[in-house]
Amino acid sequence: MNIAETLPWWAALSVAFLLVLGGLVALTGALGLLRLGTFYQRIHGPAITVTLGAGCILIASMVYFTVAQSRLVIHELLISVFVLMTAPVVAMMIMRAAVYRDLRKEHADEAGDGAADA
């Protein structure tokens, strides 16, 4: 006998809906990494995974365990808070590294052209 079978229908329905939605959003984020052309566009793909995708799955987890164990289970909130505090920093670091790399490359190209002209 599985715990999942004893869930009331409304909890099962909302958990299933949130899990499917979260999974689809995470898939879309990954698809963005695959489909988008430039680096600066690709950096926007995972942002939807860490916000809405992770959010939906965490809410589903909270609903499922709260109903299944008949007590308030909300420590998933901590995961969301830490993800929302750390993911932006990572995105900013990667973005600045990319901008720095491009600027340096441009600089090197200019210097290279100058040397070729002279």
Added chain:
Amino acid sequence: MKRWLPSPILSICLLLMWLMLNQSVEPAHWLLGGVLGIAAPMLARPLQPHGYAHIARPLALFRLLWLSLIEIVRSCFNVSQIILFRRSEGVNSQFIRVPLDLHSPHGLALLSCLINSTPGTVWVEILPDTHELLLHVFDLHDEQWWIDTIKSHYEQPIIEVFEQPRHPKQGEGT
């Protein structure tokens, strides 16, 4: 009071974090969490070059976070739609510059977290000469609209939250 609790909000957050981690509201965990909430901010005080943030209006902060949450969900669907249904070459990804009036380091940290959490926008840096924010937008349609939105929806509330209000009546109930 000031010496033992340099930042009451931080202490309360640490206590709540402890209780959630242990999934328990027994008195022993309240005690341990309370010790953590008092000791950690005091020990970490020298690591904070700007000091702890002074939050002038906590309610405005919660309102800002709530509105940002709605904006994040909305942008998620917009970005998903672009990824799924549009060709990469047709997406107008651009860098834009937003002039900022906000100077508080804590406010800027919060602003960068909110902007980077919102899909479709990534904070690059603040240009030191002009105090302009360099921002990368996934699908730019109207630069002025973005500048106005960031200034009115994010920057103005953050200034209200962190900095002493110069005009106490302004921005009330908007």
